[in-house]
Amino acid sequence: MTNVLLKGIEKRFGSVEVIRGVDLQIDDGEFVVFVGPSGCGKSTLLRLISGLEHISAGDILIGDRLVNEVQPAQRGVAMVFQSYALYPHLTVRDNMGFGLKVRKMPADERQKRVAEAAATLKLDTLLDRYPRELSGGQRQRVAIGRAIVGHPDVFLFDEPLSNLDAELRVHMRSEIAALHKRLATTMIYVTHDQIEAMTLADKIVVLRDGRVEQVGSPRTLYENPANIFVAQFIGSPKMNVLPADAAPLLAALPATLSPAESVGVRPEHLMVVKPGEGILRGKVTLAEYTGAVTLLHVALADGHTCLAIYDKQEMPEVGAEIGLKADARDLHFFDSHGQATKLRSN
Amino acid sequence: MEAWLFVSPSAVGFLIFFLGPLCAVVYFSMTEWNLLTQQAAFVGLANFEDALLENPDFWHVVRNSVIFALGLVPLNMALALTLALALSRPFFGVVFFRTVFFAPVVTSAIAWAIVWKFLLQGEGGFINQMLAIVGISGPNWLREPNWAMAAVIVTRVIKMVGLNMILYIAALQAIPRDYEAAARLEGASRWQIFRMIIWPLLAPTTLIIMVITTIGSFKVFDHIYQMTGGGPENGTLVLAFYIYQQGFKFFNIGYASALAMIMFVIVMMLTIVQVMLRRKGAE
Numbered sequence: 114m115t116n117v118l119l120k121g122i123e124k125r126f127g128s129v130e131v132i133r134g135v136d137l138q139i140d141d142g143e144f145v146v147f148v149g150p151s152g153c154g155k156s157t158l159l160r161l162i163s164g165l166e167h168i169s170a171g172d173i174l175i176g177d178r179l180v181n182e183v184q185p186a187q188r189g190v191a192m193v194f195q196s197y198a199l200y201p202h203l204t205v206r207d208n209m210g211f212g213l214k215v216r217k218m219p220a221d222e223r224q225k226r227v228a229e230a231a232a233t234l235k236l237d238t239l240l241d242r243y244p245r246e247l248s249g250g251q252r253q254r255v256a257i258g259r260a261i262v263g264h265p266d267v268f269l270f271d272e273p274l275s276n277l278d279a280e281l282r283v284h285m286r287s288e289i290a291a292l293h294k295r296l297a298t299t300m301i302y303v304t305h306d307q308i309e310a311m312t313l314a315d316k317i318v319v320l321r322d323g324r325v326e327q328v329g330s331p332r333t334l335y336e337n338p339a340n341i342f343v344a345q346f347i348g349s350p351k352m353n354v355l356p357a358d359a360a361p362l363l364a365a366l367p368a369t370l371s372p373a374e375s376v377g378v379r380p381e382h383l384m385v386v387k388p389g390e391g392i393l394r395g396k397v398t399l400a401e402y403t404g405a406v407t408l409l410h411v412a413l414a415d416g417h418t419c420l421a422i423y424d425k426q427e428m429p430e431v432g433a434e435i436g437l438k439a440d441a442r443d444l445h446f447f448d449s450h451g452q453a454t455k456l457r458s459n
Numbered sequence: 460m461e462a463w464l465f466v467s468p469s470a471v472g473f474l475i476f477f478l479g480p481l482c483a484v485v486y487f488s489m490t491e492w493n494l495l496t497q498q499a500a501f502v503g504l505a506n507f508e509d510a511l512l513e514n515p516d517f518w519h520v521v522r523n524s525v526i527f528a529l530g531l532v533p534l535n536m537a538l539a540l541t542l543a544l545a546l547s548r549p550f551f552g553v554v555f556f557r558t559v560f561f562a563p564v565v566t567s568a569i570a571w572a573i574v575w576k577f578l579l580q581g582e583g584g585f586i587n588q589m590l591a592i593v594g595i596s597g598p599n600w601l602r603e604p605n606w607a608m609a610a611v612i613v614t615r616v617i618k619m620v621g622l623n624m625i626l627y628i629a630a631l632q633a634i635p636r637d638y639e640a641a642a643r644l645e646g647a648s649r650w651q652i653f654r655m656i657i658w659p660l661l662a663p664t665t666l667i668i669m670v671i672t673t674i675g676s677f678k679v680f681d682h683i684y685q686m687t688g689g690g691p692e693n694g695t696l697v698l699a700f701y702i703y704q705q706g707f708k709f710f711n712i713g714y715a716s717a718l719a720m721i722m723f724v725i726v727m728m729l730t731i732v733q734v735m736l737r738r739k740g741a742e
Contacts, residue, residue, distance in 0.1 A: 165640050186646030198637035202659045212645030215655070263645065 115176040115189070115266035115299050116141045117162065122171035124157055124323075131157050133323040134171075139301065139316070144293050147303045148310040149320035149346070155303045158320070159269050162301065164188050176266055191260035192269040195276065197252045199244040199259075205231075206240040209258045230261040233295075250281045257292070270302040274309065286312060307347055311335070319343050341451040344377050350408060352377045353419035357446065362393040364441040366456065373446035373454055382443035383421040385409065385429065386436040393437045395419070397429050411435065487716035494710035506717035516693075516701070517718070521725075523608070524698040528676040530612040535672050536665070538620045543627030544653075557628070561621035568618065572685035575614040576601065579686075604694035607687050611695055615682050619675065623668045630664035631657070666737045670730050677726050698722050 117139040124132035132154045139145045147155040160166040162173060164185035173180050180188050191212075199208050206227055207214075213223040231237045234254045244252055253273060260268055270289070274282045290313055293300050304310055310317050311331040319326040319334065319342075327339040331347075338344035338352075345351040360366060360376040363383075388394055395411035398418070407423045421437060429435050448454040463470075488506055492499035510517045546557050563571060578585045581599035590597040600610040634657065642652045680699040683689060689696035689704070696704075702722065706715030 163644060165643065185644045190644070192641070192644050194637045194641060196635060196637050198635065198641040200638060200641075200656055200660075202662075211642070211647075211655070215642075215645060215647040215651050259641075259645075 116174075117267060117299060117301070118172075118174040118177075119158075119162075120172040120174070122158070122161060122173065123169045124154075124161055124166065125169045131323050132161065132169075135320075135323075135325055137318060137325065137328065139299060142297045142299055144290075144300045144302065144313055144315045145318060146310040146314035146316070147301065147318050147320060148305065148307055149326075151305060153320040154323040155305075155320050156271055159192075159271055159301060159303050162188075162267075163190050163192050163269050165192075189266035190269055191263050191265035191267075192271065193253075193256045193260050193273045195272040197244075197256040197276075199252055199255055201244050204241050204243055205236060205247070205255050205258075208244065208255060209236075209240075209262050212259065212263050226262045226264075227258075230258040233261065233292075234258045249277050250285060253277065253285055254288075257289075261296075266299065268298055268300040270300065272303055272305070274304070275306070282309075289313065307349065311347070317347075319346060337453070338377075338445060339453050341375070341377065341447050344445055344447075344453075348379055350380045350420050350422075352379050352445070353383070354447070355413070355417055355419065356415070359393060359413075359415075359417075360444055360446070363437060363439040364444060366441055366444075369456065370446075371456075372448050373456060374449045375447045375451075377445035377447065378419075378439050378443060380408065380420040380422045382439050383419070384438045385421055385423050385425075386438050388434045388436045390436050390438065394434060395437065397431050397433050397435060400428055400431055402428070409435075411437065484716045484719055487713050488720045489717075490713040491711075492713040494706075494712050499713070502713070506714050507721070509714070510717055510721060516696075519693065520696050520698050520701040523694070523696055524677055526608060527612060527679065527695075527697050528673055530609070531616055531676045531679075532669065532672050534612065535616045535620055535623060536668055538616060539623030539668065540627050540661075542620065542624040543631055546624070547628045547631040557625075560624055563618045564621040566618075568681040569685055571618050572614070572682050575610075576686050579610055579614075601687050602691050604692050607691055607695050611682055611686055614686070615676075615679060618682075619672075623672065626664055626668055627661070630661050634660050662737065662740065666733060670733055673729055673733070674726050677722060677729075698725075 117137075119135050119137040119139075122132055122135040123130070135158060147158060149155050157166065161168050162175075164180065164183065168181060175188055175190070200211065203211065209227045209230060210223045213226060218226075227240070228237075231240055234257060236251070236254055236258055239247065239251060239255075244255070247255065253276075256273070273289075274285050277285060286309060289302075293313075302309075302313060314331055316328060317331055317334055318328050321342055326346075327334060327343045329337075334343060334347045338347060341354055345354065354375050354377045357370045357373040357376050360370065360373070363376075363378065393413065395413040397409050398412050399410035400423075401408040401410075405424070407428055409421045409423050409429065411419050411421055413419060419437070423429070446454050446456055489501060489503055490499045491502045491506070542560055546553055546560075579587075579600040581587065581602065584597075584600070586600070587597035598606045600606050638656050638660075639652055642656055647655065677697075678699050679697060680703060683695055683697055683700045684703070687695040689700050698718070699722070702715050702718045705711045705718060
């Protein structure tokens with residue numbers, strides 16, 4: 114059982130508060146993704162769990178053991194760095210076996226473990242190469258292999274795919290998902306890429322300014338965001354947020370608008386109709402053709418711009434007037450503080 | 460033509476002040492040329508033969524130079540690395556300490572040697588007075604054969620260590636911090652991180668430092684000239700100073716040129732050996 118529990122975690126660098134009271138429960142075998150914009154504290158939180166940074170306040174429990182004062186190597190965690198951090202003067206074999214060597218594991222046992230991990234990651238033929246002789250994807254696999262050989266209780270990934278090109282990133286993402294399935298070990302993964310977060314996670318933790326904004330499954334975050342920040346951060350392209358007055362123009366509402374101040378609707382939930390069919394109207398200012406769909410930038414009469422995904426063949430011309438509609442179930446309402454709210458029924 | 464004109468300012472300087480004298484030394488080394496009588500005679504390899512086979516002073520001087528290098532190079536490098544490890548990470552006052560250790564590098568070697576000559580005087584010297592406070596009776600550093608060499612080496616190390624320290628600091632700062640973080644997570648101790656990660660990654664810098672420090676130690680002149688004059692009992696008479704003596708004290712320019720050629724060959728051979736050792740170590 115290796116669950117991870119964070120209680121009231123705070124971290125300050127001098128007078129700068131980076132993590133401001135994080136409480137989080139991560140269950141055994143769960144794949145948890147920390148996501149948020151740059152500077153939100155997600156990597157710092159990961160380093161606090163690893164022990165590479167000391168917490169300023171709070172408690173960290175790994176497998177029900179309080180580890181606040183435990184050295185990084187004794188926490189049972191292994192980390193894959195964004196830069197891979199492969200030692201350039203050591204071969205793949207020695208890189209992967211480094212941790213076992215410093216822990217004085219006998220050479221034959223060490224070789225066995227390295228061979229096992231290499232077989233798992235298809236690195237068998239690369240064991241005698243140096244990191245400079247490997248491609249980006251191979252280096253990434255070696256970094257993962259180095260983490261695997263120690264049989265850690267918890268894997269920590271710090272933006273491991275951000276140095277790879279788009280195609281390789283998709284491929285490695287599926288490899289990491291497969292690895293999690295095979296090992297069933299607790300994994301904590303940091304990324305700023307919400308597609309990575311959505312595809313990999315059992316549970317996503319959205320962070321902003323050192324605080325947790327929402328914790329939940331990808332579906333929960335997409336369908337029931339707790340606030341405007343999460344609503345706009347999860348989902349691509351990001352959710353349109355309009356004044357609440359726009360809601361009755363998009364769909365028939367069985368309720369009064371109070372206490373909602375704004376309404377959110379995802380671009381993929383906006384239906385583009387003829388100008389007469391929708392009450393909400395606007396002018397197309399830009400049409401971005403991506404192949405499968407077209408992303409329309411629509412200027413509304415009140416000055417707001419909203420994005421709509423259009424998936425039909427004939428494309429509205431730039432400057433054309435269009436109408437917009439949505440299903441009432443796809444509207445998200447937020448109060449004056451940006452928090453999700455329900456409408457009161459009539 | 461334009462290209463030649465563009466490089467000409469540098470090329471002319473190179474020809475007059477570097478290549479010209481170099482060729483001249485090769486020629487002079489094969490003459491017997493006395494500066495006082497202005498009589499020069501071509502003698503082939505006689506000067507080399509005399510130095511290598513007949514002159515007992517020559518091998519004594521080479522031995523002194525080797526002792527000087529063997530004392531100075533390891534001490535300088537160990538101290539430079541220790542200082543660099545202490546001063547490579549930012550902390551309050553780090554710039555002050557780096558400046559303190561680098562300042563001697565930019566001070567005049569002669570001024571430095573004069574100050575140390577005073578500090579190392581027999582009875583009235585500052586060092587011996589300090590030693591006397593703790594009940595140690597210090598030797599007459601620069602007048603006793605065994606101590607003079609050590610004293611010159613140590614003062615030279617203190618003067619030049621700042622340069623190597625800066626080179627090591629630059630190399631240490633170029634090593635990504637993630638390597639250390641990864642090694643710590645894998646359970647490596649500070650010593651293991653240094654021995655298994657940092658030290659191998661410093662190898663190219665270590666080679667450069669070793670080569671330039673060795674060359675510098677064979678070329679040492681100003682310290683010897685000012686502090687000991689090669690004495691006592693020729694105990695600190697090193698090759699560069701011996702060449703100076705032959706050329707400008709005894710005016711045997713031809714012989715001095717031959718000695719300079721020999722020194723050039725020795726230093727070059729040492730450099731080649733060091734580079735080869737490094738290559739072998741890297742394999």
